[in-house]
Amino acid sequence: MGRSLKVSQEYISRVKSSLQRNGYPSQQALADDAGFSLSTVKNFLNGKPIDHLNFIELCEKLGLDWQEISKTELISDDISLENSPFITGTPITHPRYFFGREKEVKRLFNLLKRHPLQNAAIIGKRRSGKTSLLHYLKTITTTPVNLLRPAQKSDWLRYPEHYQWVFVDFQDSRMASQEYLLRHILEGLEISLSGDCNLDRFMDIVSSKLNTFSIILMDEIGTALDRYSQLDDDFWSSLRSLGTNQTRGKLAFILAAHESPIELSKNTGHDSPFFNIFGYTTVLGALTETEALELINSSPISFAQEDIEWILERSQCHPFLLQILCREKLWSLEDGEIAEDWKEEGLREINPYLYLL
Template sequence: MTRSLKVSPEYIQKVKSALQANGYPSQQSLASGVGLALSTVKNFLAGKPVEYLNFIEISEKLGCDWQKIADKQPGNGTSSTKNETSPFITGLPIIQPHQFFGREKELKRLFNLLKRHPLQNAAIIGKRRIGKTSLLHYLKSITTAPIEQLRPNQKSDWLQNPEIYKWIFVDFQDSRMASRENFLGYILESLGMQLPNPCNLDNFMDLLSGNLRNPTVILLDEIGVGLQRCPQLDDEFWETLRSLATNQTDGNLAFILATHESPIDLARSNGHSSPFFNIFGYTATLGSFKEQEAQELIASSPIPFPEDDVEWIIQQSQHIPLLLQILCREKLFTLEDRDDNNWREEAMEQIQPFMHLLD
């Protein structure tokens, strides 16, 4: 099956028009919004093949039905995402909502903070590789995901009017976000606003103060990197963001950050004293899945696992999501290859680098 898709010729003009209509003043702003290379966005808009997951992500950002606009000529298959994607994800954040499992308690609390006015800030805390980034992506995408792209009975109605929300994902591992000007410009472009000249804190505040009409959530991933390696993101910068959220946007702005320790402790350990880091009134601490959540993930295998293997996976993983994913992947490989010899030994070797998650 093909692993790339392209826009059908009759829809190329439509997707180009959708750029401005969905608040993206440039191809670069769309690329930043989806976290992809500019060349990928250019290929998409030109009707050239792009990797199918990227095709779906860009289509959703532009408000287009990816199955409708995809070229259906021979050689350009449009198999469903569920058939194309790996059932168990072990090395990357989970982007597609139908592949995300668990965290029901955290999702309920986080969306409760965002569905009422004023929006409230939250911190997601957990060990590295516990699923913080995947949760941020899920928050951003689940409420507007097409129902046909979700699992049966997968909850998506967390917000009453999800279409009015603006979600901005910031990855501080992206070196471009180390620049104050780039960060501010990225936020403004994501909101469909024209960049001021110069794009500094004063002009940024002037543009957003009192002008943020839609509920907006800024998701800050790997904020520890921003504090440790980005000298331009100093206390003045963070204090400006705090003022924006608390006093300047009529309750329409919230920050959700992901970190491996409390925001206040993280800031102090990196020499920051900004009060920005004490506005996070709710903390979601990620750990293991509940038993039911772990069972649901295992049951998603396209080939059912024998009951004794399910019990062994549960026992060895102790419900830790990454370990569950790795063990399930290894079991599925053996079923697909019809070679069940020593699979548990190989699986234990694969999870060895991540055993610290059990501590």
């Protein structure tokens, strides 16, 4: 939990009017001067929680008494994300805010709802939603229905309580240590091990004690192959043996990467048969128009039809670009803006990510 501050409702008009009074022609000008993102400034001006130190600095820039206009809140990262209708720049971790990928989700769960469990690879460019999809698989079947969208499907598994999920983020440099990684996996599998944790002991204890259907989700595995010398071919081959021969069909791997596992192994000089066990590969691209419209229509303030059509055209239904353009439109509505400046801002924001199209 972290302490955040927000402008109390009765002071929002006063805070917004202080912008030009202090020589800032736009919100972007204030953001540039303070060294913050535009989203931080927009949240501040619209009475949404931001970090308390950032709040104080913005008040100083605008000549405001931060103690007078502020309201303190204790918020967690999950609550912050749940309060954000459109999420950009960070993976979506709560299934309520994950849209689309229905075909991919169905096929992935088809691999996991029958015995033996089967392995899969999720391939896509950066910002294509690979990490969000991994989180969705991990959480959707056990999230209470009242925390999901109306009619959002969650019954992908008949007995979800009989499954264990382990999320491994290879961008976490601690995973470069073989022992740290093995202990992380054991913790996720709820298997205790005292003393040293080497590969042989890990294999022995998992093969003898794993009695629950278990899925190990590996995000950004390319980083591990390219940088982590302790995760050598012997390590990967042992995981293959564990999944195919030692756990009676109760263990599966789902990995996310920029290219296929076989190509990744070749390009990084690895030669383990582990990278041949992924019988299903899905490549993430654009959403269907129906899925894109569901995301757009989740806005707490409805968009005009002509704006919806513009967003669909400019984003080409790619979820990351959709999120950015929807966010800019929603902010303009919350600010009471009538002009089309949000379109210009949206195009500027998505320009670095046009490689996704």
